[in-house]
Amino acid sequence: MKVAVIQLAYDDAEPLATRRERAADLVRAQRGHDLVILPELWGPTGFDYSRWEASAEPLDGPTIAALSAAATEIEALVHCGSIVERLTEPGVEGRTLCNTSLVASPTGELVAVYRKIHRFGFGAGEPKLMEAGDQIVTVGLPTTGHTAALSTCYDLRFPELYRRQVDAGADVFLIPAAWPMPRVEHWRVLARARAIENQCVVITCNTAGTHGGYQMGGASAVISAKGEVLAEAGPAQEVLSVDIDLGEIGQWRANFPVLADRRL
Ligand SMILES: NC(=O)CCC(=O)C(=O)O
Numbered sequence: 001m002k003v004a005v006i007q008l009a010y011d012d013a014e015p016l017a018t019r020r021e022r023a024a025d026l027v028r029a030q031r032g033h034d035l036v037i038l039p040e041l042w043g044p045t046g047f048d049y050s051r052w053e054a055s056a057e058p059l060d061g062p063t064i065a066a067l068s069a070a071a072t073e074i075e076a077l078v079h080c081g082s083i084v085e086r087l088t089e090p091g092v093e094g095r096t097l098c099n100t101s102l103v104a105s106p107t108g109e110l111v112a113v114y115r116k117i118h119r120f121g122f123g124a125g126e127p128k129l130m131e132a133g134d135q136i137v138t139v140g141l142p143t144t145g146h147t148a149a150l151s152t153c154y155d156l157r158f159p160e161l162y163r164r165q166v167d168a169g170a171d172v173f174l175i176p177a178a179w180p181m182p183r184v185e186h187w188r189v190l191a192r193a194r195a196i197e198n199q200c201v202v203i204t205c206n207t208a209g210t211h212g213g214y215q216m217g218g219a220s221a222v223i224s225a226k227g228e229v230l231a232e233a234g235p236a237q238e239v240l241s242v243d244i245d246l247g248e249i250g251q252w253r254a255n256f257p258v259l260a261d262r263r264l
Pocket of ligand 1: 040046119153155157177178179183186
């Protein structure tokens with residue numbers, strides 16, 4: 001499976017509509033790839049919370065419209081990254097926003113919606129402004145027979161989520177993020193840890209640039225089920241293009257059946 005990881009850089013000056021077109025152009029440039037992934041909140045920004053209300057959109061809003069068209073054009077599965085979703089009705093905490101990942105099929109259908117379960121901000125940002133998701137979401141990787149599970153950024157710090165995703169049949173983890181530079185070593189180590197402990201391929205896609213007062217860490221990566229870093233981006237905007245042999249996952253799990261020794 002050939003994957004393109006679009007580590008998108010942006011700053012506070014770029015209008016959302018301009019960035020949305022830029023992102024769609026970058027996706028269209030990935031013809032020949034089976035899977036394309038964009039970062040978390042690349043449109044509304046990951047840390048300028050004041051923009052979230054105005055940039056919120058429904059599931060059938062302009063982002064999925066632009067990116068499902070691009071997915072259809074290049075006939076690839078496109079993880080659109082995440083949007084600030086405007087919920088059709090308030091959630092259990094009375095909020096009407098959510099950090100929601102969208103996946104478009106190679107024929108442009110919206111085939112997966114994942115609402116971020118672990119909200120980042122310690123009382124500000126997501127926990128204060130957004131509802132939390134509570135569902136494990138997986139999506140088939142077309143023609144491969146393999147299954148990817150969706151998570152987002154801060155979710156990476158909660159290993160139990162990934163065990164649940166393995167139990168749901170996932171052997172690939174897709175993880176968009178807006179992960180700042182000061183904690184980029186956590187980002188890198190935790191992504192490899194999730195691959196090693198779950199014997200899953202991990203595909204991470206962070207943002208780059210500085211926005212909302214935060215320098216993003218970049219370091220998007222494609223990691224094998226053995227924890228080998230097959231490709232890693234630097235700190236700037238970059239597109240990783242990696243051909244992954246997903247068959248190696250089953251071989252590794254058969255040769256080193258650690259998951260069969262789980263007792264809890
Ligand atoms: N957008 C995020 O979830 C940021 C997470 C983060 O910075 C961290 O876990 O550290």
